[in-house]
Amino acid sequence: MKFETWNKWYNRILNDFNFSKDDDEKSARYLNESLEDTGAYSFDEFLDYVNSLNNHKELNQNQLFVVFGAGPSLKENIKCIQEEFDIENYISIAADGATTALLEEDLVPDIVVTDLDGKLEDLLSANEKGSFFVLHAHGNNLEEINKYARRFKKVLGTTQSFPHGNLYNLGGFTDGDRAVFLAIELGAKKIILAGMDFGDMTTSYSRPNITSKIAKADEIKQKKLKYAEKLIDWISNNENAEIINLSS
Numbered sequence: 001m002k003f004e005t006w007n008k009w010y011n012r013i014l015n016d017f018n019f020s021k022d023d024d025e026k027s028a029r030y031l032n033e034s035l036e037d038t039g040a041y042s043f044d045e046f047l048d049y050v051n052s053l054n055n056h057k058e059l060n061q062n063q064l065f066v067v068f069g070a071g072p073s074l075k076e077n078i079k080c081i082q083e084e085f086d087i088e089n090y091i092s093i094a095a096d097g098a099t100t101a102l103l104e105e106d107l108v109p110d111i112v113v114t115d116l117d118g119k120l121e122d123l124l125s126a127n128e129k130g131s132f133f134v135l136h137a138h139g140n141n142l143e144e145i146n147k148y149a150r151r152f153k154k155v156l157g158t159t160q161s162f163p164h165g166n167l168y169n170l171g172g173f174t175d176g177d178r179a180v181f182l183a184i185e186l187g188a189k190k191i192i193l194a195g196m197d198f199g200d201m202t203t204s205y206s207r208p209n210i211t212s213k214i215a216k217a218d219e220i221k222q223k224k225l226k227y228a229e230k231l232i233d234w235i236s237n238n239e240n241a242e243i244i245n246l247s248s
């Protein structure tokens, strides 16, 4: 996606949430520095990596993806996918906290898209078991990027501001909608969405600190989820990929 196209959304988001662009850029600098130390994938190297995944020989014919979000329907949707879909033929992308739910079912996502606010030990464990990581820098995760980004291998770095150095801006805001934008950038023709309920309820996969499995999302989270939904509607109207949401 061209930066100018994304930039219209980005300016709306900055205004609407009162986020600091300077902080976004600072966090992006931290991520770029850690990737300079540990080694980053270019987008083309990442694309080659995805195409080479042995269990996805059919990718070039079907270009099938499944994106797992951390909404209340996640576990039920995982079950449905295991029973009704030939999951081996799909490239699986977990949005951050959804990784925990997949590991609980002995599933290791091919790719994890994260701003590092999911359960760190599960993110590291998925990386150890083979998941590729798309690490995202923004103004509210400077500390996490600084402390933890160096602990991951097989990483593509992303930013929501103007990309520099090792970083890319593929468009998208929350981990879930960025996973959809990523799939489209990788050539997806069909994307199944699981656990992507949006709405006003969230889960302990998304908020590791809450004590119940499902809880009312706070106002900011609800607003973020509205953007996630709008961005996915927008991209599905502007790209050729078919997007099927199991949660709606």
Ligand SMILES: Nc1ncnc2c1ncn2[C@@H]1O[C@H](COP(=O)(O)OP(=O)(O)OP(=O)(O)O)[C@@H](O)[C@H]1O
Residues within 6 Å of the ligand: 068, 069, 070, 071, 072, 095, 096, 097, 098, 115, 117, 118, 173, 174, 175, 176, 177, 195, 196, 197, 198, 199, 200, 201, 202, 203, 205, 206, 207, 221, 224, 225, 228
């Ligand atoms: N009801 C839902 N609750 C939580 N996540 C959802 C829901 N519906 C869809 N999702 C998607 O699953 C993703 C899970 O990632 P995660 O919970 O880490 O969110 P995030 O993007 O880091 O947002 P936040 O800044 O609120 O933590 C979200 O980004 C969102 O796109």
Ligand SMILES: Nc1nc2c(c(=O)[nH]1)N=C(CO)CN2
Residues within 6 Å of the ligand: 019, 020, 024, 115, 138, 139, 140, 160, 173, 174, 175, 224
């Ligand atoms: N500055 C800033 N940017 C973000 C934030 C956030 O809280 N602050 N949350 C995101 C994930 O939902 C994505 N981008």
Ligand SMILES: [Mg+2]
Residues within 6 Å of the ligand: 096, 097, 114, 115, 116, 117, 118, 175
């Ligand atoms: Mg997150």
